[in-house]
Amino acid sequence: KQWYQRRVRGISDTMQCVREGIAFSSNDLSSHLIVADEEECITYCRDTELCVAMMFRETDHRCYLKSKRGGHNGGSLAPGYNSANMECDNRTPSQLQCSVLEERFPGSDMHHVRVAGMEECLRFCRDAEDCQAVSFREKDNVCEMKRATFEWWTIKSHYKSVNMNCKSD
Numbered sequence: 001k002q003w004y005q006r007r008v009r010g011i012s013d014t015m016q017c018v019r020e021g022i023a024f025s026s027n028d029l030s031s032h033l034i035v036a037d038e039e040e041c042i043t044y045c046r047d048t049e050l051c052v053a054m055m056f057r058e059t060d061h062r063c064y065l066k067s068k069r070g071g072h073n074g075g076s077l078a079p080g081y082n083s084a085n086m087e088c089d090n091r092t093p094s095q096l097q098c099s100v101l102e103e104r105f106p107g108s109d110m111h112h113v114r115v116a117g118m119e120e121c122l123r124f125c126r127d128a129e130d131c132q133a134v135s136f137r138e139k140d141n142v143c144e145m146k147r148a149t150f151e152w153w154t155i156k157s158h159y160k161s162v163n164m165n166c167k168s169d
Contacts, residue, residue: 014042017088019127023078024055024064024071033063038082041065045086055083073111074128074145085127093122098166104135104159108148115143118160125164135161 018038029051035041038056041063045051053066058080069085096119110131115121118136121143125131133146137159149163 014046014084014086014088015039016090017084017086018082019075019084020082021077021079022075022083023081024053024066024075024083026072027053027066027068029065029067031062031064033065034061035063036061038084042084042086051086053083053085055081057081068129070128070131074113074131075124076111076113089126093119093126095122095162095164095166098162100160100162102156102159103161104137104155104157105133105144105146105150105161106155108133108146108150110145110147113143113145114141116141121145122162122164131164133161133163135159 015038029048033041033044035044035056041054041056044063045054045065048065050067051065052069053071055064055066055071075083100118110128113124115124121134121136124143125134125145128145130147131145132149135144135146136142139158149165150161
């Protein structure tokens with residue numbers, strides 16, 4: 001009974017990680033599962049070796065098990081898809097407390113996605129295994145997720161940029 005309670009609590013905790021309208025593409029361990037809902041997809045992932053994330057397609061209830069947090073390049077906006085890492089951090093991103101540069105980090109692009117603001121940009125990056133930094137363009141809310149951190153090579157621009165490993169001031 002104690003194992004069952006831990007397991008249910010684990011699935012319940014992971015349900016807090018579901019990102020509605022977000023698709024984690026590629027890095028599939030399995031894509032042939034048809035399930036009732038996201039909770040059942042999470043259960044399959046928890047029971048599958050090497051599974052660290054999942055994606056659920058609402059139209060046909062297909063469950064995709066993933067071998068990489070955030071899929072290959074992080075989440076993409078995709079109505080009808082819901083994705084989750086088996087472990088997530090839903091707190092306000094600590095990087096908001098860091099000195100955000102009014103510069104753009106060039107290169108090392110991983111993925112671009114249109115988001116509501118800098119906080120959501122940081123959440124997308126935090127959900128993606130390889131994301132090390134972001135550059136956010138406020139005029140059209142484009143979030144550029146980066147595979148590398150930046151220290152000295154930046155371009156003055158209308159972006160806000162921050163490394164994910166920054167220390168708050």
